[in-house]
C-alpha cells in the first residue's frame with residue numbers, strides 16, 4: 056500500500072492523526088492498532104467480536120474529537136440545553152449509524168475489506184442496547200439523533216439497565232423470555248464516569264427545624280442512600296460536528312455504607328447492601344401501557360431523575376450561573392409521566408438544599424418542565440398508593456401536598472362550587488384508596504403539555520386531560536411524532552437511498568420534504584421498474600432471513616403484509632388473524648379460487664405478565680402451522696411469526712414491506728411511529744383513523760391509503776348505545792364461520808379450550824370492537840388485493856407514499872419542540888484540531 060504512494064501522500068499520512076483521520080489508510084491502521092492495543096489480539100487469533108470491538112473503538116475515537124469540541128463550545132457560550140428525561144432509550148445498534156452520520160461508511164468498508172474482513176458481518180456482531188419497550192423508547196432515540204443533527208445542545212438522561220428488554224424465543228408457539236445480557240461482551244460506545252456520581256436518598260422520615268435566620272426548614276433523614284454513576288454515550292448528528300451525550304445512570308452503593316456495617320462486624324450485611332443498592336438499575340420493566348405499582352419501579356424513576364437534576368444543577372453552578380436562572384439554561388422534557396417525580400424533586404433541591412423560597416422555586420420549576428403524554432389508555436396512567444409513595448419518598452409526598460394545596464386554592468377561585476372538578480384536578484386521587492396521580496403532577500408542574508399526534512392531542516383535551524385543558528388551555532399543543540430518516544431509510548434501505556439520491560441528490564436526508572421531488576418520476580416507467588426491483592431485492596433478503604430463523608419458505612413474489620409492534624389487544628393483531636382465517640376458509644371452500652398470494656408477517660414482544668398478549672402469539676403461531684402445511688393452500692398464503700422483534704430486525708423488515716398493518720381501535724393508539732417507518736420505505740398502509748395514521752393519510756392522499764373501520768366518535772357512540780358483539784357474530788356468516796373454526800380446535804390439535812379466553816373476550820366483551828370492524832377490514836383487504844394485481848399502479852402509489860412522507864421526519868418534530876416549547880437555538884460546532892493541547896494536557 057504505502058510503497059505505491061508518492062512522498063507527499065506519505066507526509067500527509069504522517070500528520071493525519073491515527074485517532075481522528077478519515078482516510079482509508081489511516082482507518083485501516085487504526086483498526087489494526089486497536090485490535091492489538093485494546094483487544095490484545097493479532098489478526099490470526101482474533102474473533103469476529105474482537106474485530107468488531109476494534110472497529111467500534113476506531114469509530115469512537117472519531118466521535119470523541121467531535122464531542123469534546125461540542126462540550127467546549129457549549130461551556131464557552133453558556134448555551135441553553137435540552138434535557139430529555141426518559142426511563143427508556145431504545146437506541147438500536149450504534150456502529151452503522153455512526154458511520155452514516157460521520158459520512159465514512161464507504162471509507163470504513165474499504166478499510167475493513169483491505170484488512171480481509173467484511174463490514175456487514177462486523178456490524179452484525181453488535182448486540183443492540185434494548186433499553187426500552189417500544190414506541191416511547193424508540194422515539195427518544197430518534198429525537199436524540201435529530202437534536203444532534205439540528206445542532207441543538209442536548210443531554211438524554213436515563214437509566215443504564217443491566218438487563219434491557221428480554222430476548223424473545225418461540226417454543227411450541229409460545230413466547231419464552233430470555234434475559235438480555237447486552238453488556239456481557241463489553242460496550243465500546245459508553246464512557247464510564249466514576250467521578251460523576253450523585254447520592255440519592257430513599258425512605259426514612261423528615262424533620263422540621265428552624266435555621267439560624269429563623270426560617271422554617273425541613274430535612275430528610277433517609278434509611279438508604281444509593282449512588283448513581285454516569286455512563287456517557289456520544290450521539291453524533293448527521294453531517295455536523297455536534298455530538299451530544301446520552302447520560303445513563305447506574306446504581307451503586309455509596310462507599311460509606313460498607314464501613315458502617317463493617318465496623319460493627321457485619322461483613323455479609325455490608326456486601327449484601329451493595330447488592331441491594333445495585334438492584335435499582337438492574338432490569339427494565341418489560342410492560343408497556345400497563346402499569347403496576349411496584350416499589351422498585353418508583354425507586355428507578357426517582358433514582359434517575361434525581362441524579363439528572365443534581366447533575367444539571369452542578370453544570371449550571373460550575374458555569375458560574377445563579378440557580379435563579381436555571382430555567383434559562385435548561386429545558387427539561389418529561390417523556391410521559393415516568394420522570395414526573397422530577398417536578399417534586401426540583402422543588403426539593405431548590406427549596407430544601409439550595410434555600411430558594413417556594414414561590415421562586417415554583418416559578419423556575421414550571422418554566423423548566425414540559426410534559427409529553429403518550430397514552431389514552433386509562434390503565435396506563437401512573438398512580439402510586441400514598442403508603443408506598445410516602446414510605447419511599449416521604450419528603451416528596453409533603454411537597455406534593457403543598458403543591459396541591461396551592462394549586463387547588465387557584466382552582467377554587469375559578470370554579471368555587473365545582474367539588475367534582477376539584478376532586479378530578481387534585482394531585483391526589485381520593486375516590487377510594489388514596490393515590491398520587493403522576494399525570495396531574497406533570498401537568499401542574501409544566502409550562503407546556505403535548506400529545507404526540509393531532510388526533511391524540513384533541514382526545515387528550517376532551518378526555519383524560521380535559522379538566523387541565525379547561526383550566527390552562529394555553530399550556531396545550533400538539534407535536535406529531537417523527538422518526539429519523541438516517542436510521543430508517545439511509546441505514547436500513549441502502550438500495551432505495553441510492554435510487555432516490557441518483558434522482559434528486561442527497562439533500563433529502565436531512566430535509567425530508569425534498570422527497571416531494573420524487574413525484575416528478577412517478578410516470579417514468581424505467582424509474583418504476585428500478586423501484587420495484589429494489590423492493591423485490593429487500594423482500595428476497597427478508598425471505599432468506601425468515602427461512603434461516605423459522606424454517607418457513609416464503610415466496611418473494613407474494614404480497615408482503617406485515618404487522619410488527621408490541622403485542623396488545625388494542626393493536627388488534629388478532630383482527631389480522633381473523634382475516635387470514637377468512638382467506639383460508641375461502642380456499643377450503645373453493646381450492647381453485649383466484650387469490651393474490653400473500654405472506655403475513657408478524658413480530659412483537661408481549662409483556663410477560665400479559666396473558667392475553669401471550670395467547671395472541673400462540674394463536675398466530677397455531678394458525679401459521681395449519682395454514683402453512685395445508686396442501687389446498689398451495690403456498691398462496693404463508694404466515695410467519697418472526698421471533699425477537701427489535702430495532703435490528705426492524706431494519707430488515709420495513710424495507711421489505713408492501714402492506715403496513717396499522718389497525719388499532721380508533722382513539723387508542725396515541726401516534727404510532729412504525730406506521731411512518733413503513734410508509735417511508737414504500738409500503739402502503741391499511742389502517743384505521745387512529746393516531747398519526749390520520750395525518751399520514753392526509754399527506755399521502757386518501758387514494759393512496761387503505762382506510763377501514765369505525766372512527767373514534769363512532770366507537771364512543773357504539774359503546775354508549777351498548778355494544779353487543781353477538782349481533783355481529785349472528786348476522787355475519789363469514790365471521791361466524793371464522794369464530795366457529797377457531798372454537799372447533801382445528802388450530803389447536805383438537806383442544807377446544809386453548810383459545811377459549813380469546814373467543815370469550817371477543818364474544819362477551821370485545822372492548823376493542825374487532826367484531827364491529829371485521830367486515831370493513833375484510834372488504835378493505837379485498838381492495839388491497841385488487842390494487843396489488845395492478846403492479847404498475849401499486850408502484851406509483853408506493854412512490855407517492857415515500858414522496859409525501861417529509862412531515863414525518865423527527866427533524867420536523869424536534870424543530871417544533873425547539874421553537875414552541877424549549878425556546879432553544881442551534882449552535883454550530885467548529886472542529887478544534889488540537890483539542891488535547893488546548894485543554895492544557897500537552898500530550
Ligand code: 26Q
Nearest residue numbers: 190191340343344346429507724725726727728
Ligand atoms: C409504566 C409504569 C410501570 C412500568 C411500565 C410503564 C410503562 C412503560 C412503557 C408505560 C408505558 C410505556 C410505553 C408506552 C409507549 O410506548 N407508548 C407509545 O408511545 C409512542 C411514542 O409516542 C406512540 O407512538 C405510541 O402510540 C404509544 O403507544
